[in-house]
Amino acid sequence: MPNSRRPWDLPERLATPEQLVFNRRALLVGGASALALMSGPAIAQRVGDVDKLADPSARLYPAKRNETYKLDRPITDENINTHYNNFYEYGTSKDVATASEKLQTRPWTVKIDGMVEKPFEIGVDDLMKKMTLEERTYRHRCVEAWSMAIAWTGFPLKKLVDFARPLGSAKFVRMETFLDAKMAPGQRMSWFPWPYIEGLTMAEATNDLAFIATGAYGHPLAKVQGAPLRLAVPWKYGFKSIKSIVRFSFVDKQPLGMWQQIQGSEYGFWANVNPAVPHPRWSQATEEVIGTGERRPTLLFNGYGEYVAGIYKGLENERLWA
Incomplete structure (x- = not known):
């Protein structure tokens, strides 16, 4: 059984x-x-x-900021961030802060499996003890043409990849969130293919920017932000930000993410930011900075091209954008 x-x-x-x-x-x-x-x-x-x-991890915050990653705008107010956020497990509106309080984040077990030397499970607090937490300030750009800047705390995804000891034949990291319709009423919406799935190539997952967030704004993640573990990849559109992760699987075939399953004609695997490639229903040339009303020109790779552009050399025929 x-x-x-x-x-x-x-x-x-x-x-x-x-x-x-x-x-x-x-x-x-x-x-x-x-x-x-x-x-x-x-x-x-x-x-x-x-x-x-x-929350046993509360003593780990605030962590020291990594000053490598600079912002060109102020950090978005925490209250704005936590009340303008997609977490479809708790509803389709942007404000699901109250609904998401049903999320139970302890105990929380993370499964590492697939093409690894030895599959295993580990409690989230034990995992955090094995990683050195740091704070990073990242810009984020949603495919809906709005943006925020957030101070995350966590660790590079590369450290988790190293900890997992994948086989050389593994080409992708498949990430999966929890599945419990009693705890997450949004999962009762049968037209969504639950649980939420996202994937990255090994090159993307081991890039310096790819980050697993355990906290934000100097304390553990709020439930609405995807506690206790979520992905933060600042050069991709916002639907590449899986929340409340319970499983990392190393595989040799490209994972089929939830948004690809729902509407593959609009949302692809790569999801890199490009102002010159419009979404089928709207332009991506500019973005609204949430909380300010300001509109700014959208930057290629959300301004992080110096870190990530090299990953995509030789893939020019791929659908690299939304």
């Missing part, structure tokens, strides 16, 4: 002892009264302590 255990299922041996649960509940209930008597800094400290109980 196939293994039906979900990434958030917790073995009984790892369950928190009952007395600790009730002790923590008493702390939280009693803490509400005590907060009223505290100063501002003391309140912040207490709230921070509770956050660390809820």
Whole structure:
């Protein structure tokens, strides 16, 4: 019988002892009264302590910023980012922040399989302990012709590839999100081919820019941003940003992503940004910087050509853009 255990299922041996649960509940209930008597800094400290109980990774933030990756615009306000965001598992509107609170991010198991020396599973917090977290500021460009700049925390995807020890015959990384229609009501929409799938070539996955985000704005990822693990590839259109990843598979055939399955005539595998190649239904020549109302000229590869253009040499006959 196939293994039906979900990434958030917790073995009984790892369950928190009952007395600790009730002790923590008493702390939280009693803490509400005590907060009223505290100063501002003391309140912040207490709230921070509770956050660390809820998310073991909270102590890893903020991480040191990698200054290699510079922005040409201010970082988008966090409140704007978390309320203008696609997460179809929780609905088709841009504001699914409230709906996405149903997402349960602990425990969370990541599966590494396919063409690797030895398939394995690892808890997300154990995975983060094996990676050195850093902050990077990236621009992002959506195929809908809007853009943002975000301060992510995480680690290069290349480090995960190295950790996975893929075979030399592996050509692509296939990424998969969770599947649980009880936890994610959007997955009850049967016309979408769940679970959400995306893929990268090994050359793309091991490029310096390809990044696995575990946090943003100096703290762990908000659920609406795709906690606890999401992809950030700043030279591609926004639909190349899988959220809440539970599986990395190394394969020798090009993965068929969700948007390719839904509307392959409009959304291709590569999805690189190019202002000169319009989407079938609108221009890509300019973009709106969300939160400012400003329109800017769109840049080839979203301005990251010096890092990634070399990946695509010899692929001129491929459909490299949206």
